[in-house]
């Protein structure tokens with residue numbers, strides 16, 4: 115089976131920009147021929163790159179998140195943009211529930227307990243029940259809703275914050291994130307990263323969630339004021355955290371490494387073979403559709 119970059123290479127002239135050492139020189143020599151950019155969760159098309167590519171027609175991102183693409187610039191230039199929604203929703207929602215269980219039931223710590231032979235010296239300490247805990251979700255889009263559905267099966271009361279109240283759900287709506295945090299035991303970040311949602315988890319929200327509260331972040335690192343989160347966890351002002359994303363990936367604050375109430379994952383929300391294949395198919399399908407003048411499969415712009 116061909117890898118996704120082999121498939122791209124079969125159909126297009128592919129430049130692996132991330133591995134080109136002298137990017138400025140490369141752009142200078144090739145800028146006129148580049149008509150498409152393939153991005154992902156860590157690199158997309160910012161204003162500078164868009165500006166350097168006069169014939170750019172489409173940005174096709176191997177991610178649902180669009181925060182690495184300057185959408186306003188794309189719109190201004192008439193550049194099409196696509197992402198990979200829906201196909202990754204289940205995986206990301208599964209992982210959010212996995213993080214809740216892992217933090218509350220101390221799954222990673224228990225595993226280390228067995229491997230290191232400590233079990234022979236005594237039983238593992240008691241942990242905290244997940245079923246029935248109240249779950250607050252920031253962002254009730256596709257992924258937020260999928261998390262809510264799963265948490266409902268664990269008999270968790272669900273509440274949420276979003277820009278506007280949804281008329282088609284029965285979950286309790288909080289117009290303020292601080293109020294949501296004060297009224298739930300597990301707070302999940304599941305919204306898109308935009309200028310409005312950067313640092314949506316700040317000191318006030320963390321303090322409202324409190325020393326028994328748990329933060330789950332499957333969104334983006336910059337949703338959280340990371341130094342504030344680290345100090346709250348170190349000082350015991352927050353009960354725990356399950357984090358799949360960080361401010362400066364792959365760098366993770368080392369103060370977190372020694373904390374047992376924290377589970378740290380390397381941004382793997384959509385990281386299954388099945389889903390990554392569906393995402394790659396969408397990226398390639400969108401590019402093909404564009405260059406054949408057919409309707410895009412998952413257009414953003």
Ligand SMILES: O=CC(=O)O
Pocket residue numbers: 155176177178179180202383384
């Ligand atoms: O983080 C992953 C994505 O946006 O798809």
